[in-house]
Every structure is written in C-alpha cells, then in structure tokens.
Amino acid sequence: MTTGPSRQVPPAGSLPTVHVVAGVITDTRGRILLARRAPGRELAGLWEFPGGKVEPGESPEAALARELEEELGIGIDVGAPLMTVPHLAPSRHLRLDVRRVAAWRGSAKGREGQALAWVQPEKLPRYDMPAPDRPVVAALLQPDHCLVTPPPDLDDEAWLAGLGAALDRGVRRVQFRMPGVDADRRRRLLDGALRLCAGARAQLLVNGDAALARATGAGLHLPSARLRELDARPVPPGTLLSASCHDADELALAEALGCDFVLVGPLRATPSHPGQPGMGWGRFEALRERSSLPIYAIGGLSPRDIPVARRHGAQGIAAIRGLWDAPATPAPRRAPATSSRS
Numbered sequence: 001m002t003t004g005p006s007r008q009v010p011p012a013g014s015l016p017t018v019h020v021v022a023g024v025i026t027d028t029r030g031r032i033l034l035a036r037r038a039p040g041r042e043l044a045g046l047w048e049f050p051g052g053k054v055e056p057g058e059s060p061e062a063a064l065a066r067e068l069e070e071e072l073g074i075g076i077d078v079g080a081p082l083m084t085v086p087h088l089a090p091s092r093h094l095r096l097d098v099r100r101v102a103a104w105r106g107s108a109k110g111r112e113g114q115a116l117a118w119v120q121p122e123k124l125p126r127y128d129m130p131a132p133d134r135p136v137v138a139a140l141l142q143p144d145h146c147l148v149t150p151p152p153d154l155d156d157e158a159w160l161a162g163l164g165a166a167l168d169r170g171v172r173r174v175q176f177r178m179p180g181v182d183a184d185r186r187r188r189l190l191d192g193a194l195r196l197c198a199g200a201r202a203q204l205l206v207n208g209d210a211a212l213a214r215a216t217g218a219g220l221h222l223p224s225a226r227l228r229e230l231d232a233r234p235v236p237p238g239t240l241l242s243a244s245c246h247d248a249d250e251l252a253l254a255e256a257l258g259c260d261f262v263l264v265g266p267l268r269a270t271p272s273h274p275g276q277p278g279m280g281w282g283r284f285e286a287l288r289e290r291s292s293l294p295i296y297a298i299g300g301l302s303p304r305d306i307p308v309a310r311r312h313g314a315q316g317i318a319a320i321r322g323l324w325d326a327p328a329t330p331a332p333r334r335a336p337a338t339s340s341r342s
C-alpha cells in the first residue's frame, strides 16, 4: 500500500544541512574506537564515532583527518566509505558521512576531555549513541543484502538448489516468501530452507505467517498491510522481525513494534509490482532521514547497487531476481593491451 507522494517528501522548509564526517577506527584486535561526548556539549554523554563538521570548502577526507588530529592526536589514512546517513533533526538536516580509517599513527587520547572506549563490534549496540548512528552500527554488523525468495516452479528440489547456490554466493539473510503455494508444500520447502540456512549460518524470516514462524523458530517478515493491523510485537524479542514500508507512517509503526530492520521500495519500477513507479533515491532519503531503523532498498536492485544504496543511508539492497539469478559471468579477459588507459 502506498500513500500520496506529498506525505513522503520532507516539509518544503529550508532547514540547513550540516555535513559531519566520522571515522571507524579499529585496532589490531578488531575493536572499534568510540568517544563519549563531553558534558556541556549537545548530545552530551552519548557515544559516537570520532569526527566533526566539515568546514566550508573542505573535503570530507581533509575534515576527517583534521578532526581526528584535533580530537585524538592521531594521523590517519582515510579508507573506504562505510555509509552516509541523512537524518532529519528539528532544526537541521544532518548528513553523517562515515568512513573507515585505513591506517592510523600515534596513540589515541581524548584531547578534549572526552572518554574513549575500544569496543568489540558485537558490543556496539550496548552503547547509547545518537539516532543517526543506529544504521551505521547495523552496517558494521549485519548483511548488506537480503534475498527475498521467488516462488518455486514445479520442481521443489530445483528451488532448494537455487537457494543453496544463493547461500554459496554469500546470502546470509533470507525472507521466505511463497505467494500462492499451498500450506503443506510451503511447510516442506520451509523445512528444507531452514536446514540450508542453518548450515550456512544464514537468517531466515517467514513472510506473513506468525504461527509458522513461531512453530519453526524462524524470524517473521510483515507485509505492510499486516504491519498496519498490529499494535504489539507478534514474536518475542530475540526473534528477528522485519517489515515492508512505503511511507513515514509505516516506518514509525515498524519502529514502534521493535522491528530489527525494514525493506523500503519500490526503488525502481519492477515487473513484480506493475504500474508502480519507482521512488528513486531522493524519495528514499526523505524516508530514511525520519527513521533510525536499518533499511534495505528494494525494487529492481542487485548487488551492484550496494555502494549507491550505502551513499543514501541504506543498509544495502533486498531483491528477488537480483539475488536469485546467478550474476552474468564476466566476459573472458583479453590479453592486456599494449597501451594503458588511466
């Protein structure tokens, strides 16, 4: 279900945008450095990835190097972008641009009186952090793609082999969706899928059927119509819960129910939703900035779109065909040409 586009676009007001760059600094044991915002500052007491505001005319890379020198006394090599989170605060749009730190020199000290902590990645969720950091922590810990299963043709073994192949290619989060398949067959396929996912240490969430999820110990995915009917979490905490959302109301509902993550789309027009135009990354961001849930973009996307999804604040992509069909094999490499291109 979708509502009119007018509800999905932020108010026309001209709030300023504040560009903040922050670094994921790791030590040789894989721990990540957090800093605690000092008393008297905004968001005092919350933990954050060290960094600060990009100054006018400054590149994000230069800003990150300057901030980490000022705040921690270390020199750094800026690494790969992790994600950029657009976030709507009462008085401004924030863009939290998070980079990995490829290498650093010196010993990190809280030069502005802030406490520091080296944190095992899996313990990050225990730290109280600003709202825009929640999707960043999810990006560090959770899969960047989520397979939504296509229904089987006539051959169940072929479908299970297809799931096995997707798991072999690295899928670790699976939404088990079986529209139009009768209950007995669905249960047999689910048992097979659960075995394969357990073997690959992948998560599985059953689409729509809370009783089936509870009976099998699987997670639960709520289609948006189901989400709108609920006023309490339909599975216990600790059981994975996700939802499909198309507008800000549904995102707020998903957050209130304690969903672990959501799928938002369609990002592009797809054959599975004929007649529905894609929202594009602009409207995706307008939703993203009102929520702190991890969000997979869905609709006509494939693993190639993960970097662009991350630049718009997505956890990554969810897809049916884009993750089920084996990627086209790259054309055979020719012998290197004698001339070089840069």
Ligand SMILES: Nc1nc2c([nH]c(=O)n2[C@H]2C[C@H](O)[C@@H](COP(=O)(O)OP(=O)(O)OP(=O)(O)O)O2)c(=O)[nH]1
Pocket: 020, 021, 022, 042, 043, 047, 048, 049, 050, 051, 052, 053, 054, 067, 094, 096, 130, 131, 132, 133
């Ligand atoms: N550094 C950092 N800032 C964050 C994170 N999450 C988050 O919402 N923010 C917000 C808090 C602040 O409103 C803003 C960063 O501003 P800041 O106060 O650190 O800026 P700064 O280091 O340049 O310090 P200042 O000179 O402006 O006081 O971004 C995060 O993980 N790291």
Ligand SMILES: [Mg+2]
Pocket: 050, 051, 052, 053, 067, 071
């Ligand atoms: Mg700072």
